[in-house]
Amino acid sequence: GQNIDQPTEMTATEGAIVQINCTYQTSGFNGLFWYQQHAGEAPTFLSYNVLDGLEEKGRFSSFLSRSKGYSYLLLKELQMKDSASYLCAVMDSNYQLIWGAGTKLIIKP
Protein backbone atom coordinates (compact mmCIF):
# COMPACT_ATOMS: atom_id res chain seq x y z
CA GLY A 1 0.00 0.00 0.00
CA GLN A 2 0.92 3.66 -0.14
CA ASN A 3 2.08 5.36 3.01
CA ILE A 4 3.38 8.75 4.11
CA ASP A 5 4.80 9.07 7.63
CA GLN A 6 5.56 12.26 9.51
CA PRO A 7 5.64 13.09 13.22
CA THR A 8 2.31 14.09 14.73
CA GLU A 9 3.60 17.07 16.70
CA MET A 10 6.80 19.01 17.28
CA THR A 11 7.69 21.90 19.56
CA ALA A 12 10.39 24.52 18.93
CA THR A 13 11.47 27.89 20.26
CA GLU A 14 11.09 31.22 18.52
CA GLY A 15 14.27 32.09 16.61
CA ALA A 16 15.48 28.50 16.48
CA ILE A 17 15.65 25.93 13.64
CA VAL A 18 13.38 22.91 13.25
CA GLN A 19 13.46 19.96 10.86
CA ILE A 20 10.26 18.09 10.01
CA ASN A 21 10.85 14.66 8.49
CA CYS A 22 8.71 12.75 6.03
CA THR A 23 9.18 9.19 4.81
CA TYR A 24 7.14 7.67 2.04
CA GLN A 25 6.31 4.45 0.24
CA THR A 26 4.26 5.02 -2.88
CA SER A 27 3.50 3.39 -6.21
CA GLY A 28 5.65 5.59 -8.39
CA PHE A 29 7.04 9.03 -7.69
CA ASN A 30 6.42 12.27 -9.53
CA GLY A 31 7.43 14.76 -6.88
CA LEU A 32 7.14 15.56 -3.20
CA PHE A 33 5.30 18.58 -1.85
CA TRP A 34 5.21 20.47 1.42
CA TYR A 35 2.21 22.56 2.40
CA GLN A 36 1.55 24.79 5.42
CA GLN A 37 -1.87 24.77 7.00
CA HIS A 38 -2.92 27.16 9.76
CA ALA A 39 -5.75 26.00 12.00
CA GLY A 40 -9.11 26.28 10.28
CA GLU A 41 -7.60 27.33 6.97
CA ALA A 42 -6.71 25.67 3.67
CA PRO A 43 -3.22 24.32 2.93
CA THR A 44 -0.86 26.70 1.14
CA PHE A 45 1.95 25.49 -1.10
CA LEU A 46 5.49 25.75 0.28
CA SER A 47 7.80 23.63 -1.84
CA TYR A 48 8.16 20.98 -4.53
CA ASN A 49 11.05 18.52 -4.94
CA VAL A 50 11.36 16.08 -7.80
CA LEU A 51 15.16 15.67 -7.90
CA ASP A 52 17.46 14.72 -5.03
CA GLY A 53 18.93 17.55 -3.08
CA LEU A 54 18.09 20.72 -1.23
CA GLU A 55 15.73 23.44 -2.45
CA GLU A 56 16.01 26.72 -0.53
CA LYS A 57 13.33 29.36 -0.42
CA GLY A 58 13.96 32.08 2.11
CA ARG A 59 13.67 30.76 5.67
CA PHE A 60 12.30 27.44 4.39
CA SER A 61 14.28 24.65 2.72
CA SER A 62 13.19 21.21 1.56
CA PHE A 63 15.39 18.18 0.99
CA LEU A 64 14.68 15.00 -0.96
CA SER A 65 16.37 11.60 -1.19
CA ARG A 66 14.45 9.40 -3.60
CA SER A 67 16.58 6.32 -2.91
CA LYS A 68 15.73 6.53 0.80
CA GLY A 69 12.10 7.62 0.34
CA TYR A 70 12.83 10.55 2.61
CA SER A 71 12.33 14.27 2.74
CA TYR A 72 12.60 16.99 5.32
CA LEU A 73 11.38 20.54 5.65
CA LEU A 74 13.79 22.88 7.44
CA LEU A 75 12.48 26.06 8.98
CA LYS A 76 15.02 28.65 10.14
CA GLU A 77 14.66 31.72 12.36
CA LEU A 78 11.31 30.51 13.61
CA GLN A 79 8.58 33.05 14.11
CA MET A 80 5.37 32.71 16.07
CA LYS A 81 3.41 32.85 12.80
CA ASP A 82 5.11 29.59 11.76
CA SER A 83 2.89 27.76 14.26
CA ALA A 84 0.85 25.57 11.92
CA SER A 85 0.55 22.06 10.57
CA TYR A 86 2.98 21.04 7.84
CA LEU A 87 1.70 18.51 5.32
CA CYS A 88 3.90 16.22 3.26
CA ALA A 89 2.43 14.83 0.02
CA VAL A 90 3.80 12.64 -2.76
CA MET A 91 2.55 12.57 -6.33
CA ASP A 92 2.25 8.93 -7.38
CA SER A 93 2.45 7.26 -10.78
CA ASN A 94 -1.13 8.34 -11.57
CA TYR A 95 -0.25 11.96 -10.77
CA GLN A 96 -2.47 11.86 -7.68
CA LEU A 97 -1.30 13.31 -4.37
CA ILE A 98 -0.94 10.95 -1.43
CA TRP A 99 -1.01 12.90 1.84
CA GLY A 100 0.57 12.46 5.22
CA ALA A 101 -1.50 13.27 8.30
CA GLY A 102 0.54 16.42 8.93
CA THR A 103 2.91 17.61 11.64
CA LYS A 104 1.60 20.18 14.09
CA LEU A 105 4.40 22.62 14.89
CA ILE A 106 4.12 24.55 18.14
CA ILE A 107 6.39 27.57 18.55
CA LYS A 108 7.14 28.77 22.07
CA PRO A 109 8.48 32.24 22.87
Add this chain to the structure above:
Amino acid sequence: DGGITQSPKYLFRKEGQNVTLSCEQNLNHDAMYWYRQDPGQGLRLIYYSQIVNDFQKGDIAEGYSVSREKKESFPLTVTSAQKNPTAFYLCASRAVQGHTDTQYFGPGTRLTVL
Protein backbone atom coordinates in the same frame (compact mmCIF):
# COMPACT_ATOMS: atom_id res chain seq x y z
CA ASP B 1 -7.66 38.58 -8.82
CA GLY B 2 -7.15 34.97 -9.82
CA GLY B 3 -8.00 32.24 -7.37
CA ILE B 4 -10.25 29.50 -6.12
CA THR B 5 -13.39 30.28 -4.19
CA GLN B 6 -15.54 27.98 -2.12
CA SER B 7 -18.84 28.82 -0.56
CA PRO B 8 -20.12 28.83 2.02
CA LYS B 9 -17.29 28.74 4.58
CA TYR B 10 -19.54 27.08 7.18
CA LEU B 11 -22.56 24.92 6.43
CA PHE B 12 -24.99 23.20 8.74
CA ARG B 13 -27.45 20.57 7.58
CA LYS B 14 -29.81 18.09 9.13
CA GLU B 15 -29.12 14.40 8.76
CA GLY B 16 -30.73 12.95 5.64
CA GLN B 17 -30.49 16.13 3.56
CA ASN B 18 -28.38 16.47 0.43
CA VAL B 19 -26.11 19.50 0.28
CA THR B 20 -24.04 21.01 -2.56
CA LEU B 21 -20.70 22.70 -1.97
CA SER B 22 -19.54 25.26 -4.50
CA CYS B 23 -16.06 25.51 -6.03
CA GLU B 24 -15.13 28.09 -8.66
CA GLN B 25 -11.74 28.96 -10.17
CA ASN B 26 -10.66 31.65 -12.61
CA LEU B 27 -7.12 30.35 -13.05
CA ASN B 28 -7.91 28.57 -16.32
CA HIS B 29 -6.78 25.27 -14.80
CA ASP B 30 -8.01 22.10 -16.45
CA ALA B 31 -7.85 19.75 -13.47
CA MET B 32 -9.85 20.18 -10.28
CA TYR B 33 -10.10 18.09 -7.12
CA TRP B 34 -12.24 17.57 -4.04
CA TYR B 35 -10.68 16.42 -0.79
CA ARG B 36 -12.02 15.70 2.63
CA GLN B 37 -9.99 16.43 5.78
CA ASP B 38 -10.72 14.85 9.15
CA PRO B 39 -8.76 15.45 12.37
CA GLY B 40 -5.57 13.40 12.60
CA GLN B 41 -5.80 12.15 9.02
CA GLY B 42 -4.28 13.12 5.72
CA LEU B 43 -6.39 14.65 2.99
CA ARG B 44 -8.45 12.04 1.18
CA LEU B 45 -9.46 12.37 -2.45
CA ILE B 46 -13.19 12.25 -3.16
CA TYR B 47 -13.44 13.07 -6.87
CA TYR B 48 -11.30 14.71 -9.51
CA SER B 49 -11.80 16.06 -13.00
CA GLN B 50 -9.10 16.43 -15.63
CA ILE B 51 -11.26 18.18 -18.23
CA VAL B 52 -14.79 19.51 -18.71
CA ASN B 53 -17.54 16.87 -18.80
CA ASP B 54 -15.25 14.22 -17.34
CA PHE B 55 -14.58 13.20 -13.73
CA GLN B 56 -13.20 10.21 -11.86
CA LYS B 57 -13.83 8.69 -8.45
CA GLY B 58 -11.15 9.10 -5.83
CA ASP B 59 -10.53 6.91 -2.81
CA ILE B 60 -13.72 7.80 -0.90
CA ALA B 61 -16.35 8.64 -3.55
CA GLU B 62 -19.23 6.72 -1.95
CA GLY B 63 -22.03 9.05 -0.89
CA TYR B 64 -20.77 11.94 -3.01
CA SER B 65 -21.46 13.19 -6.54
CA VAL B 66 -19.93 15.86 -8.76
CA SER B 67 -20.43 17.56 -12.11
CA ARG B 68 -18.07 19.46 -14.42
CA GLU B 69 -20.19 21.31 -16.93
CA LYS B 70 -17.88 24.32 -17.06
CA LYS B 71 -14.11 24.61 -16.76
CA GLU B 72 -14.47 27.10 -13.93
CA SER B 73 -16.87 25.14 -11.76
CA PHE B 74 -16.71 21.79 -9.95
CA PRO B 75 -19.55 21.48 -7.41
CA LEU B 76 -19.69 18.62 -4.91
CA THR B 77 -22.95 17.16 -3.61
CA VAL B 78 -22.87 15.37 -0.28
CA THR B 79 -25.79 12.97 -0.37
CA SER B 80 -27.75 11.40 2.45
CA ALA B 81 -25.94 8.15 1.62
CA GLN B 82 -22.68 9.53 3.04
CA LYS B 83 -22.50 7.95 6.48
CA ASN B 84 -20.27 10.47 8.20
CA PRO B 85 -20.41 13.75 6.26
CA THR B 86 -19.21 16.14 8.96
CA ALA B 87 -15.74 17.26 7.80
CA PHE B 88 -13.68 20.04 6.25
CA TYR B 89 -14.02 19.94 2.46
CA LEU B 90 -11.28 21.34 0.27
CA CYS B 91 -11.37 22.06 -3.44
CA ALA B 92 -8.14 22.37 -5.42
CA SER B 93 -7.04 23.04 -8.96
CA ARG B 94 -3.82 21.95 -10.60
CA ALA B 95 -1.23 24.13 -12.31
CA VAL B 96 1.25 22.45 -14.64
CA GLN B 97 4.01 24.80 -15.79
CA GLY B 98 7.24 23.44 -17.20
CA HIS B 99 8.61 20.94 -14.71
CA THR B 100 6.40 22.06 -11.84
CA ASP B 101 3.05 20.48 -11.11
CA THR B 102 1.22 21.94 -8.10
CA GLN B 103 -2.25 21.91 -6.59
CA TYR B 104 -3.67 25.10 -5.11
CA PHE B 105 -6.54 25.12 -2.65
CA GLY B 106 -9.65 27.13 -2.07
CA PRO B 107 -10.45 28.31 1.48
CA GLY B 108 -12.55 25.24 2.29
CA THR B 109 -16.08 24.57 3.53
CA ARG B 110 -16.66 23.17 6.99
CA LEU B 111 -19.79 21.02 6.89
CA THR B 112 -21.56 19.99 10.06
CA VAL B 113 -24.44 17.56 9.91
CA LEU B 114 -26.69 17.71 12.93
